[in-house]
Amino acid sequence: MPHTKLVVKITVREARFVRDGLPFRGAAGEASPYNPPVRRLVGECPVPSSSAVSGSSGSGQARPGTTAALVKREIITPSIGRFTFKLQLQPRQQPLKMWKAGQHVTLDFSGELDNGWSHMRDDDPQSLNDDFVRTFTVSKPPPVGEDEVVHDGVEVEITARKHGPVTGLLWKYHIRVGLEIPVLGFGGDESFQIAKADKSRRAVFVAGGVGITPLLAQAAGLLLAGGEGSDGSKNKGLVLLWSLRAGDLELAVDTFERIQGLAKVTRLFVTGDTSAAAVTETVGKIEGLGAEAVVLGRMTQSDVSKEKGAKYYLCASVEMQALVQEWLQGEEVVSESFNY
Structure with missing residues (x-):
């Protein structure tokens, strides 16, 4: 059993169930802080x-x-x-x-x-x-x-x-x-290596926060392979839809400065409190780096579904994954969560 150093095996030889055996009904309380995470068998995942x-x-x-x-x-x-x-x-x-x-x-x-x-x-x-x-x-x-x-x-x-x-x-x-x-x-999984995908289809990477990390090692090569048109237009082979908290916007600045050309194919969605002057200043910096769009608000179904027919790569929290996968029913989606 992976990630487990000690396992206790309990063998139950007999059980008797007594209806209404307790004279009281318990009320659900807080979960014990000692509850362990689920550990799956090697054959299960x-x-x-x-x-x-x-x-x-x-x-x-x-x-x-x-x-x-x-x-x-x-x-x-x-x-x-x-x-x-x-x-x-x-x-x-x-x-x-x-x-x-x-x-x-x-x-x-x-x-x-x-x-x-x-x-x-x-x-x-x-x-x-x-x-x-x-x-x-x-x-x-x-x-x-x-x-x-x-x-x-x-x-x-x-x-x-x-x-x-x-x-x-x-x-x-x-x-x-x-x-x-x-x-x-x-x-x-090799399925998350975008360079091996069908180059005739657009690749859409949907990221939540640090879910951008699988793309960081691949983006420069993908953009270089796709190149730009003679008119300097953006790479049509890759689209990044990135949801990022306002407090983490400097990660977008850092990413776009390190990976030339990525901003041009990015639609950034900024969540949380966006009213602070520092947020406005950072958004301006991101736009100056060439971001296709910076939206102050959450990603919606229409933002994702407009890329119908593309191959989607999804790396986000469990909650965001479930929501986006519901939006993309019928589309090809390769996903990876933070829960290794």
């Missing part, structure tokens, strides 16, 4: 690091001793940061297959955060059910011209929202001290 087999040469599964050293931290907004890790391989280690643009890396933070077993922990009850293994989309493409395998010193970049103990550690850790995290492997 894919596991992030299961796309590679340990011990096979050239697989995407890291060998014992592969670590990622945190070498750079860039805080883009108060809640979103970019972190660069340098991969360190052991001598005579079997090759580690290079990741593909749009794939993710799985890291094991248990050595830094796991305090061992205890029956209860009132100060942090959820930590009892946490293996501190996290999966992040790699937001940087693999090095150009590199071989099919990772070499010592190759850098991996992730862009993440601050949420929970792992990202909290990345936010506050003193880089000079040195943080080395075991790498469990690279993985990800």
